[in-house]
Amino acid sequence: MIKITIIGSGNVAQHLIDAFAKSKAVEIIQVFSRSQKQISPFLDSSKITNDWNALAEADLYIIAVSDDAIFNVSSQLPFENRLVVHTSGSAPLSFLNDKNRKGVFYPLQTFTKGKAIDFKTIPFCLETQLESDYTILEKVASSISDNVNAINSHQRKALHVAAVFVNNFTNYLYQLGNDICQENHVSFDILKPLILETAEKLLTLSPKDAQTGPAKRNDISTIEAHESFLSDENQSTIYKILTQSIQNHGKKL
């Protein structure tokens, strides 16, 4: 069994504890958390500590804290030359203190507190400073997911930016759609099957081939009708910019 210690008590830490509990290759020997309360529903309380000096020897330490806190937390560790990784999509390896062997263990998914998630399909993006450490990280990730990828820091940065487009920005478009429905007294629920199908289409078509709508087919009269329908300035600005951008996409200036 590979012995793991998790440091952190947030969303990602909780989901990882949950996932590793079902793994046969990995054992969580300890969790460092300032608040015992947040972790106790997930783990036997004897394994929870808030004392750096009480940390036992593990094969891998996973720091699942906010980007800003990674350096500070990794500097607190009272040992050297062990394998220590963070779980961030945007933080470089250098956010970790040099005294230990460094790596990244980034699950590329959006975690919602309290909502169970199937780890088997979550892409794990792994990176290690030393090639010899990659094997252990790969074993750990493969014990909970079927989707394990070697991703260097530059690629991870690209994925993180792209994830903002397909997750944060997409969800914001859902929000604007919701606003438009509310303002016009029609249920947003009517759009949900469309939203699901739009995402599921990508399993069989590229986004380029899946693109439809008035902007794509340059249907000026529908575009003008939509623009005059939208009285909210923010909605109207975003409509115009994304429409123009779709119309110009792929054209070289």
Next chain:
Amino acid sequence: MIKITIIGSGNVAQHLIDAFAKSKAVEIIQVFSRSQKQISPFLDSSKITNDWNALAEADLYIIAVSDDAIFNVSSQLPFENRLVVHTSGSAPLSFLNDKNRKGVFYPLQTFTKGKAIDFKTIPFCLETQLESDYTILEKVASSISDNVNAINSHQRKALHVAAVFVNNFTNYLYQLGNDICQENHVSFDILKPLILETAEKLLTLSPKDAQTGPAKRNDISTIEAHESFLSDENQSTIYKILTQSIQNHGKKL
């Protein structure tokens, strides 16, 4: 059995023919199509005509053609005072010629040629000029879908604009995500579980509650890092505008 004639041979017409073939309450007695070829995989060829004067008497005529063609097609019909509907999200009732009883039969979904779709979950948005015609339209829609809604023209317009945001624009964000991945030599497939989960989250959370990311939490250093990562002007413009818009959302000026 309610007798239906479908006029048109495109994507929506083909999917409707397919769906009604399984319905026990509805019978397609005829399809008007200029091209027999496009329809023959879906229907017995004796039921396909391209002669307006050969149209038999039906309880309902569904015009599934592009918005621009609705008026012309509805004017060609060689009869009066029958129930004639179009399937468009954006066309008003007035696009139909006045000589027949008018209505709208709008399936709010994105149809891909050749990709089967579960009609049971597709929202149908119905409207009729005469209240007495609503019953028949409702019976027809309910025979293939569990999601039937009375939607007036104004609400339908709002839904159609909102659908552009949650479908066309969302798919375009997928495309930008794909571009960013390609430019940085990392597989877009890694983002697909995130894309699916982003859509599925809406089944349990409102878009407002589901919103995460650097813009939402006002994480300036991550936003700046992303902006300097993006060298493409179009990607960069859209990143900035959507980020600002998320930051300002809900704030009254």
